[in-house]
Each structure stands twice: as C-alpha cells, then as structure tokens.
Amino acid sequence: MDQNLDLSEDPATSEAPPQVDNLDALESEAIHIFREVAGEFDRPVILFSGGKDSTVLLHLALKAFRPAPVPFPLLHVDTGHNFEEVLRFRDELVSRHDLRLVVARVQDWIDDGRLTERPDGTRNPLQTQPLLEAIEQNRFDAVFGGGRRDEERARAKERVFSLRDSFGQWDPRRQRPELWNLYNGKHRAGEHMRVFPLSNWTELDVWRYIQREKIELASLYYAHRREVFERDGMWLTSGPWGGPREGEEVVEKTVRYRTVGDGSCTGAVESEAYTVDDVIAEVAASHLTERGATRADDRMSEAAMEDRKREGYF
Known part of the structure; x- marks a missing residue:
C-alpha cells in the first residue's frame, strides 16, 4: 500500500452526505410500492373512504405516476352511515383529479337480503361481503389500503404485500417474508393481494406529511x-x-x-x-x-x- 496515500478528506472541499428526511424516506418507500404493484399486477385498485389515510394514499399515487394519470380506479365500500362532510369531500376529490370511483353500497346488500341489519345498528362489520364481491366482480388482483401497523395489534402483523386466498381471507401462516423490501406478488387465479404503502407510517407521520404537502382533508x-x-x-x-x-x-x-x-x-x-x-x-x-x-x-x-x-x- 502506498504510504504516501492520504485517505483523509479535506473538510474544506469534501461534501457532506445528503441528509434524508424521515418523511422523504417514507414517501419514497410508498411511491416505490405503488410503482412495483403497477408493474406486477393487472388490475389494482385503491380503497378510498375520504379519510385522512386514504387521502394521503391518493396523494402518493398521484405523485408516483405524475404527469400521467393514476392508472387504476378507487373503490369505496359505503356503509350508508358515512358523514356527509366526508362523502362531499370524496366526490370533490374524484372530480378534481378525473378519477374513476367504484362504490359498493352496503345498503344494496341489505335491500336484497344478502345482508341483515345488526341489532346495534353498526354497519362496519357488514362491509366485508360487499368488499369481497366488488373485488371479485371487477377482477381486482391488488387492493391498496391505508392501514398502518401502529393502529392496532392485528394490523401490526401485516406484511406490505398481504396475500388473500380465493375467499378473500387472511391467513398469517401464508404471509411471505419481505427482507430488504423485496415484495413477492405471486398469487394463484382467484387470489389477490392487499397492499399497504403506509405500513411503516405513524399517525404523527401522516399529519406531518399532510402539513408538508398541504393536503386538503x-x-x-x-x-x-x-x-x-x-x-x-x-x-x-x-x-x-x-x-x-x-x-x-x-x-x-x-x-x-x-x-x-x-x-x-x-x-x-x-x-x-x-x-x-x-x-x-x-x-x-x-x-x-x-x-x-x-x-x-x-x-x-x-x-x-x-x-x-x-x-x-x-
């Protein structure tokens, strides 16, 4: 080795490595996931309720494919018990960005007898069947959701790519490892993948991103x-x-x-x-x-x- 070789850096001329902000890293990861799905699946869809997480999800999708339009539709499972402010916001956002919105209405399933109203009046648990039938009818093979691991213990177990069987069911034993952020989208006919680009975000991350990006809610x-x-x-x-x-x-x-x-x-x-x-x-x-x-x-x-x-x- 050359004893005269000076491996030290001159502080006056060396450039400091670029600092990656936490929000930049989270945004980059989410955009990568959107593009990965767009290249790997035939008929993706974004679950969109008009809530803050799905609004951030849509904002990231718009960024991921700009200046092209978002290459897949939105799907809202409408319980019929939504807040009017949220439905108005949802429709304004869809119109502003010229998006296609698919709505599966729980009320339709109740009206034709496929579902029965619960005694307590709560319809959140009734969303599952309309969701699964909408996925099957539209042949969606990848379904983006705004779930985050910090929300709830069951969601903490989720992979970013969450495999669902032909009945739409989740089996934790069939989930794949995601070492080095490598995502396995392989699935059989009739199966589909739930995809969670916000998995590693926290509620505070979401709000700081809303602040930085000036996202309307x-x-x-x-x-x-x-x-x-x-x-x-x-x-x-x-x-x-x-x-x-x-x-x-x-x-x-x-x-x-x-x-x-x-x-x-x-x-x-x-x-x-x-x-x-x-x-x-x-x-x-x-x-x-x-x-x-x-x-x-x-x-x-x-x-x-x-x-x-x-x-x-x-």
Whole structure:
C-alpha cells in the first residue's frame, strides 16, 4: 500500500452526505410500492373512504405516476352511515383529479337480503361481503389500503404485500417474508393481494406529511362545534344510524374526529385543534391510537379486528 496515500478528506472541499428526511424516506418507500404493484399486477385498485389515510394514499399515487394519470380506479365500500362532510369531500376529490370511483353500497346488500341489519345498528362489520364481491366482480388482483401497523395489534402483523386466498381471507401462516423490501406478488387465479404503502407510517407521520404537502382533508378532522352524546366513553353524533338512546343527553361541544368511518361507532374527541399545527401538537401528546380512542367496533373483543381480517376485512 502506498504510504504516501492520504485517505483523509479535506473538510474544506469534501461534501457532506445528503441528509434524508424521515418523511422523504417514507414517501419514497410508498411511491416505490405503488410503482412495483403497477408493474406486477393487472388490475389494482385503491380503497378510498375520504379519510385522512386514504387521502394521503391518493396523494402518493398521484405523485408516483405524475404527469400521467393514476392508472387504476378507487373503490369505496359505503356503509350508508358515512358523514356527509366526508362523502362531499370524496366526490370533490374524484372530480378534481378525473378519477374513476367504484362504490359498493352496503345498503344494496341489505335491500336484497344478502345482508341483515345488526341489532346495534353498526354497519362496519357488514362491509366485508360487499368488499369481497366488488373485488371479485371487477377482477381486482391488488387492493391498496391505508392501514398502518401502529393502529392496532392485528394490523401490526401485516406484511406490505398481504396475500388473500380465493375467499378473500387472511391467513398469517401464508404471509411471505419481505427482507430488504423485496415484495413477492405471486398469487394463484382467484387470489389477490392487499397492499399497504403506509405500513411503516405513524399517525404523527401522516399529519406531518399532510402539513408538508398541504393536503386538503375533510373538514371534520379539525375542531368544530357539533351536537354529541356520550356512550361507552366516546362522543357520538346522531344520524341515520340512530341515537341517542334513552338517558343519553345531547350536548354541544367543540370536537374533531381522529378517524372517520361508520357514524354509529366512530366517536369524536373534545379538541381545540383548528389547524394542522394544532392537530400535530395534540397527536404528539396522545397516548392512544386513533382507533383505540374513537372506534367502538374495535372494542367488541380483544381479537375483533383480527377476526374480521380473517374473514376478508380490510
């Protein structure tokens, strides 16, 4: 070895390695996943509810394929108990970006007898059959979802590419390793893959990304005045799903929603977070995930989410 070779760097002339921001890394990973699916599958679709996670998912898809349009449609499983603010936002976003929206309405399945209304009025558990039939009828072979591992213990078990069998069911024993972010999309006829580009994001990451990218959300994610009543420690609002019950007093409070879904089981939280900055500060100080704090359907049992996933739920 040449003893005169100086391997040290001159601090005056050497360039510091570029710093990769955490949000940049998460965005890059998600965009890579979108492009991987577009190249590997024939008929992908994005599950879109108008909520914050699916809105961020759509924003990433638009970025992944710009200036070309998003090369696959959106699919919304509409319980019929959605918040009006969310449905208006969904339709405005679809129109603005000239997207194709497929809607599977739970009410249609109830009307023709394929599903029966639950005694408690909650329709979230009724979404599975319309979802699976919409996937089968449209021959979707990859279904993007906005699920994140930090939301709930069953979702923490998910791979980014989550194989579902010909009945749409999830079997943890059939999931593939994803070492070095290598994704295996191989599947048999009739099977499909659920794909989760936001798997490694947290709720705080999502809100910081919304702040950075100036992403518009449905208005109910920010503090507003609303008539609510308390049930099981959550603030619910009345609507076509019913309520309040006898003894449940309606009061007006300043609230916001951390997550949106079926109005019968999605609660609001008292909040003065009127801006994105306010929400970020609030989320950073919270010790509960948004589902744990505001989703009654996840409180039915310790394994409620995992049971529904095995049946074909999101």
